[in-house]
Amino acid sequence: MSQVPFLQLETLRYGRDRASDIIPSLSLNIGQKERIGLVGESGCGKSTLLKLILGVIQAQSGQIHCEGEPIRITPWRPMNHYRKLVQYIPQDPHTALPPHQTVATLLSEPIKRLKLGTPDVAMLQRAIEQVELPHSVLAQKASELSGGQAQRVALARALIIKPKFLLADEPTSGLDLPLREQVKALLSQVCDENQMGLLVVTHDISMVSGLCDRMLVMQQGRIIEDQPTADALRAPNNIYTQRLLEAVPTVHANAWQPSSLLSN
Numbered sequence: 001m002s003q004v005p006f007l008q009l010e011t012l013r014y015g016r017d018r019a020s021d022i023i024p025s026l027s028l029n030i031g032q033k034e035r036i037g038l039v040g041e042s043g044c045g046k047s048t049l050l051k052l053i054l055g056v057i058q059a060q061s062g063q064i065h066c067e068g069e070p071i072r073i074t075p076w077r078p079m080n081h082y083r084k085l086v087q088y089i090p091q092d093p094h095t096a097l098p099p100h101q102t103v104a105t106l107l108s109e110p111i112k113r114l115k116l117g118t119p120d121v122a123m124l125q126r127a128i129e130q131v132e133l134p135h136s137v138l139a140q141k142a143s144e145l146s147g148g149q150a151q152r153v154a155l156a157r158a159l160i161i162k163p164k165f166l167l168a169d170e171p172t173s174g175l176d177l178p179l180r181e182q183v184k185a186l187l188s189q190v191c192d193e194n195q196m197g198l199l200v201v202t203h204d205i206s207m208v209s210g211l212c213d214r215m216l217v218m219q220q221g222r223i224i225e226d227q228p229t230a231d232a233l234r235a236p237n238n239i240y241t242q243r244l245l246e247a248v249p250t251v252h253a254n255a256w257q258p259s260s261l262l263s264n
């Protein structure tokens, strides 16, 4: 019996009019626990696609199914169920997290909103431990967090409801190199621990090569490359992907080798 994909996006269209659609027609299947990296130049529609999947904006046409069910049958009832399955970490947590709220309040909010019980101290402490922050952070306000801490708190807030899938919009933008490596390692770790899938938008090809099984390249709202990451990096199908990889100083398509080859 064939397994239903976790997410099925069918001919999604998003834009004001057909002549200037941000996403003209996009279809994509995402498997359970799949880790996908989405790259493409600025303004091509990556964040728009994440918002469509999250359900915060609605496509003009097309459908999204999650585990075989449409995500929006009536405005609110199915969305609550869906939000328990799919969570999001924003591009800039510092501006997305309400500055005057404490981390404890921020972590409690999704549990209350989604009616998943009463948050207790032990639950909040476990959540903050999972992103490798000290318990003392729970008492701090969002405005008092560093960029790296805010990113981890945003991750803890997404993970606290134990989603099956995480959408991450440029989770390492604005962080310095060591912090980027830490966030990448942490994402890999939490995906393993929580048996969770991931769709990460990034300009950092090393994040895709280090974290994702599958690589998508978007151009003008269309997916023009969709391959296992190793194949996309070694032999891209599309000339645009080739150019994108050549523009990356650290990971050159010709220099890249899968770790299995390096260890032989």
Ligand SMILES: Nc1ncnc2c1ncn2[C@@H]1O[C@H](COP(=O)(O)OP(=O)(O)OP(=O)(O)O)[C@@H](O)[C@H]1O
Pocket: 022, 040, 041, 042, 043, 044, 045, 046, 047, 048, 049
């Ligand atoms: N709220 C909005 N109203 C109108 N146009 C928008 C809105 N948000 C984004 N756009 C436009 O949609 C297009 C795609 O934007 P989007 O943010 O999805 O791109 P992106 O690939 O994520 O870019 P970046 O890599 O710079 O974050 C851009 O042309 C942008 O100007």
